[in-house]
Amino acid sequence: MTDISQASDVFTAGADALAEARRHQRIQQRRARISAIMRYAILFGVGLVMLYPLIWLVGASFKTNAEIFANPGFIPREPTTEGYVQGWETSTPYTFGRFFWNSFLIILPKTIGTAISCTMVAYGFARFDFPLKKLLFSSVIAILLLPNVVTRIPQYILFRELGWLDSFLPLWVPSAMAGDAFFVFMLVQFLRAIPDDMEQAARVDGCNSWQTLLFVVVPMLAPALISVCLFQFMWTMNDFLGPLIYISSVDKYPVSLALKLSIDTTEAFEWNRILAMSVLTITPALAVFFMAQKYFIEGISAGGIKG
Amino acid sequence: MTRKRALGLIYLSPYIIGLMAFTAIPFIASFYLSFTDYNLMRSPKWTGLENYIKLFTSDRTFRRSLSVTLLYVFLTVPLKLAFALFIAYILNYKLRCINLFRTAFYVPSILGGSIAIAVLWRYIFATEGLVNMVLAWFGIEPVNWFGDPTNALFTITLLRCWQFGSAMVIFLAALQSIDKSLYEAAAIDGASKLRSFVFITIPLITPVIFFNLIMQMVQAFQEFNGPYIITQGGPLKSTYLLPLYIYDEAFKRFDMGYASAIAWVLFLIIMALTLVAFWSSKKWVFYAGDKRS
Numbered sequence: 001m002t003d004i005s006q007a008s009d010v011f012t013a014g015a016d017a018l019a020e021a022r023r024h025q026r027i028q029q030r031r032a033r034i035s036a037i038m039r040y041a042i043l044f045g046v047g048l049v050m051l052y053p054l055i056w057l058v059g060a061s062f063k064t065n066a067e068i069f070a071n072p073g074f075i076p077r078e079p080t081t082e083g084y085v086q087g088w089e090t091s092t093p094y095t096f097g098r099f100f101w102n103s104f105l106i107i108l109p110k111t112i113g114t115a116i117s118c119t120m121v122a123y124g125f126a127r128f129d130f131p132l133k134k135l136l137f138s139s140v141i142a143i144l145l146l147p148n149v150v151t152r153i154p155q156y157i158l159f160r161e162l163g164w165l166d167s168f169l170p171l172w173v174p175s176a177m178a179g180d181a182f183f184v185f186m187l188v189q190f191l192r193a194i195p196d197d198m199e200q201a202a203r204v205d206g207c208n209s210w211q212t213l214l215f216v217v218v219p220m221l222a223p224a225l226i227s228v229c230l231f232q233f234m235w236t237m238n239d240f241l242g243p244l245i246y247i248s249s250v251d252k253y254p255v256s257l258a259l260k261l262s263i264d265t266t267e268a269f270e271w272n273r274i275l276a277m278s279v280l281t282i283t284p285a286l287a288v289f290f291m292a293q294k295y296f297i298e299g300i301s302a303g304g305i306k307g
Numbered sequence: 308m309t310r311k312r313a314l315g316l317i318y319l320s321p322y323i324i325g326l327m328a329f330t331a332i333p334f335i336a337s338f339y340l341s342f343t344d345y346n347l348m349r350s351p352k353w354t355g356l357e358n359y360i361k362l363f364t365s366d367r368t369f370r371r372s373l374s375v376t377l378l379y380v381f382l383t384v385p386l387k388l389a390f391a392l393f394i395a396y397i398l399n400y401k402l403r404c405i406n407l408f409r410t411a412f413y414v415p416s417i418l419g420g421s422i423a424i425a426v427l428w429r430y431i432f433a434t435e436g437l438v439n440m441v442l443a444w445f446g447i448e449p450v451n452w453f454g455d456p457t458n459a460l461f462t463i464t465l466l467r468c469w470q471f472g473s474a475m476v477i478f479l480a481a482l483q484s485i486d487k488s489l490y491e492a493a494a495i496d497g498a499s500k501l502r503s504f505v506f507i508t509i510p511l512i513t514p515v516i517f518f519n520l521i522m523q524m525v526q527a528f529q530e531f532n533g534p535y536i537i538t539q540g541g542p543l544k545s546t547y548l549l550p551l552y553i554y555d556e557a558f559k560r561f562d563m564g565y566a567s568a569i570a571w572v573l574f575l576i577i578m579a580l581t582l583v584a585f586w587s588s589k590k591w592v593f594y595a596g597d598k599r600s
Contacts, residue, residue: 128315154333177325278423
């Protein structure tokens with residue numbers, strides 16, 4: 001008899017424990033669901049607050065001037081392309097097309113120069129031994145942290161002496177000399193993670209180091225190089241201080257300066273022109289980002305980045 | 308071997324020339340210029356410590372600008388990092404559409420320093436702009452975002468905090484690399500979410516916090532586009548950050564010597580704070596083994 005009562009005790013205790021465990025599980029599930037809902041709510045709320053200004057910008061660029069400061073909504077009541085048409089003309093003898101072309105003329109050589117020089121330098125750091133290597137590599141880190149503000153004035157004086165003011169050279173040349181330490185650093189990190197077996201094999205097959213670089217290393221570096229080019233494109237597109245200091249004639253203005261000029265010269269109530277040109281100014285960067293976002297996110301996670 | 312040694316230096320040659328011409332020599336030259344009077348017309352005239360004495364004794368603009376800059380940096384950096392970490396923490400969970408959210412939060416950083424964004428800021432924070440229109444729905448009186456000296460700096464700070472995306476992506480990568488079993492062990496021991504965040508998450512991501520802190524600080528000290536476009540340093544110089552002052556002295560008044568002295572003061576402040584961060588990092592940054600760095 002005692003055995004049976006003991007067994008039933010054990011049994012009821014087991015059933016209680018099971019019920020307790022189930023209840024616990026239900027509570028946990030409910031908690032997990034509430035916490036998931038909270039997370040989505042926060043993310044969605046923050047996302048809306050963050051992106052709405054940009055969405056509003058696009059909508060507002062199609063509004064009439066009277067509506068911009070009266071309607072917080074996205075959809076214009078009387079859509080008009082007046083802002084784009086008049087903004088494109090600008091108050092200068094040139095259209096915005098000219099300024100986009102200037103931006104392109106700055107970006108293209110600068111990006112190509114960056115890609116070539118940084119690849120060479122990163123290859124040198126990652127695959128060769130030479131005197132002062134440690135010191136030189138520390139200088140890369142030092143440049144990474146060095147505030148530009150301290151070298152800007154002598155650089156200006158230097159370019160002035162060289163007669164480069166009001167040309168694109170001050171914007172091109174420092175980058176084409178692997179001056180953007182961040183890219184060098186990123187490529188060196190990338191190269192160090194790749195074993196050099198393939199390069200050894202190429203060497204044995206009679207390639208010299210330049211051929212190895214061009215036919216073996218560059219293809220392997222391709223994803224990192226794409227990141228480099230994309231970042232350089234975006235930064236140059238957004239760069240304002242560089243052109244502000246070095247470019248003085250309007251016919252050489254890139255879009256960033258042209259936009260500032262149109263704020264200064266447009267009459268006080270022609271808001272939609274400025275907003276329309278702002279939309280055009282950010283479009284290339286956004287388009288590139290959405291086409292190649294994988295490379296951006298990888299680039300930042302790999303090297304850490306400003307911005 | 309000797310051939311190989313020379314080869315390495317040949318590959319580095321563009322960098323070495325660039326380092327000399329555009330960084331090392333300008334760096335020294337700027338130090339020299341800070342002790343001179345130089346307006347580009349006549350050759351630099353040595354004036355000893357005069358620029359620095361003037362800066363710290365009689366230049367009220369400098370004093371104002373310096374305090375505004377420090378305030379801006381101490382507001383922007385912690386706010387931006389805390390927000391970036393908060394969002395990264397929420398994203399680091401098995402959520403659907405995590406990539407979508409990550410992309411959405413990163414978009415403002417992409418547009419970063421673009422003039423168009425500063426222009427947008429001018430419009431949405433205008434007295435009759437979007438922000439005040441939305442506030443009116445909640446019955447809040449319109450705020451004078453740019454006209455009031457106390458608000459103006461805060462509005463510029465918001466612009467930078469809005470661009471928390473890149474710091475967030477770095478935090479998220481660090482959070483994702485944390486071993487999940489640590490949290491499970493802590494949960495079994497009865498630790499709450501908050502406790503495991505403070506005692507597991509934070510210590511493990513200190514290297515990334517440190518990295519973000521340095522990068523954001525160096526960058527914040529050099530903020531130029533935002534105040535230049537949005538407020539032109541006003542009202543009452545309440546957003547007149549040191550880079551704006553340096554720009555005006557150097558490229559508007561062409562007082563290169565004086566501008567160099569300001570630049571050097573700014574540089575030394577950044578250096579000092581970076582060194583303090585590095586020195587203190589031995590106490591609070593945790594590098595676990597050899598897997599993480």
